Amino acid sequence: MSIEQLAETARAMVAPGKGIIAIDESAATCQKRFDGVGIASTEENRRAYRELLLTVPKVDEYLSGAILFDETIRQSTKDGVPFARYMAEHGMIPGIKVDKGTVPLAGFPGELVTEGLDGLRARLQEYYKLGARFAKWRAVINIGEDIPSGTCIEANSQALARYAALCQEQGIVPMVEPEVLMDGDHDIETCYEVTEITLRSLFDALYQHNVALEGTILKASMVVPGKDCEHQASVEEVAEATLMCLKSTVPAILPGIVFLSGGQSDEAATAHLDAMNRLGPNPWPLSFSYGRAMQQAALKLWAQDMSGNWAKAQDTVHARARDNGLAALGQWRKA
Ligand code: 13P
Numbered sequence: 350m351s352i353e354q355l356a357e358t359a360r361a362m363v364a365p366g367k368g369i370i371a372i373d374e375s376a377a378t379c380q381k382r383f384d385g386v387g388i389a390s391t392e393e394n395r396r397a398y399r400e401l402l403l404t405v406p407k408v409d410e411y412l413s414g415a416i417l418f419d420e421t422i423r424q425s426t427k428d429g430v431p432f433a434r435y436m437a438e439h440g441m442i443p444g445i446k447v448d449k450g451t452v453p454l455a456g457f458p459g460e461l462v463t464e465g466l467d468g469l470r471a472r473l474q475e476y477y478k479l480g481a482r483f484a485k486w487r488a489v490i491n492i493g494e495d496i497p498s499g500t501c502i503e504a505n506s507q508a509l510a511r512y513a514a515l516c517q518e519q520g521i522v523p524m525v526e527p528e529v530l531m532d533g534d535h536d537i538e539t540c541y542e543v544t545e546i547t548l549r550s551l552f553d554a555l556y557q558h559n560v561a562l563e564g565t566i567l568k569a570s571m572v573v574p575g576k577d578c579e580h581q582a583s584v585e586e587v588a589e590a591t592l593m594c595l596k597s598t599v600p601a602i603l604p605g606i607v608f609l610s611g612g613q614s615d616e617a618a619t620a621h622l623d624a625m626n627r628l629g630p631n632p633w634p635l636s637f638s639y640g641r642a643m644q645q646a647a648l649k650l651w652a653q654d655m656s657g658n659w660a661k662a663q664d665t666v667h668a669r670a671r672d673n674g675l676a677a678l679g680q681w682r683k684a
Pocket of ligand 1: 371373487526609610611612638639640641642
């Protein structure tokens with residue numbers, strides 16, 4: 350696989366006005382979301398819900414791709430078309446979550462490390478055959494009393510770099526995601542410092558592992574105050590802090606950066622992305638790879654009446670994709 354092919358996929362993922370929907374919740378996370386709206390997390394319900402999200406008419410105008418979970422990439426529409434094939438035929442690039450989730454980092458209370466490297470080469474080969482052209486690995490960095498430690502950041506960066514190198518070896522674009530969590534009462538400056546150190550460490554590790562940045566996408570968290578911080582920041586403050594942090598850590602050769610929503614409201618996630626693009630031109634396209642901020646309205650509607658609200662729920666996904674697509678161009682207008 351040539352770097353040029355990886356670069357082409359990476360550029361398509363962040364094509365102007367387009368972003369990605371993350372629907373790669375693990376079975377446990379899906380159960381949590383379904384519990385929240387009173388639906389049983391059965392395999393068929395998960396399949397039906399993912400079908401709703403992936404078959405929104407004309408959504409490829411604003412979505413370049415979707416991140417699937419292992420179970421989902423093996424599932425099909427009710428008419429028997431495998432989801433990955435359906436996506437490819439409807440202008441969307443299939444992606445796959447390949448990490449196996451987080452476990453406590455031994456010796457470092459309150460800190461996590463992401464697992465999933467064992468056997469990853471063979472899994473990537475299979476995912477490629479199933480149609481995946483990009484893959485996601487999420488590392489989690491917690492902010493708290495005396496954390497994160499350098500050891501935690503380093504361990505997660507090394508894992509991200511090893512996964513990214515394996516992806517590229519198999520012709521798959523790595524979407525590297527070091528998520529700095531919003532949990533806690535820390536201020537925006539603390540989030541800035543932690544994000545800066547985390548990104549520096551990540552790009553060092555990618556360099557050490559010979560990862561071609563032109564065939565890599567960064568999935569970043571925004572620089573925001575903790576959820577319980579007394580001083581919440583304005584849209585402009587978040588946009589300026591996030592941009593400054595990214596500009597000082599992320600090489601310009603990267604084809605694009607997409608953001609996670611991380612528990613922000615739908616409107617905040619869109620407003621922040623829009624504000625960052627209005628502050629451009631920036632060194633890279635800035636777009637979205639939202640999970641909750643793309644899905645939460647649709648999930649609520651679908652849960653109320655699975656067949657009766659199908660079209661209405663799809664309309665909300667389309668509307669969220671359009672708003673975020675406009676925000677990726679700095680052209681969103683608050684309703
Ligand atoms: P949220 O946008 O809900 O944070 O999810 C995105 C994601 O894929 C986190 O790994």
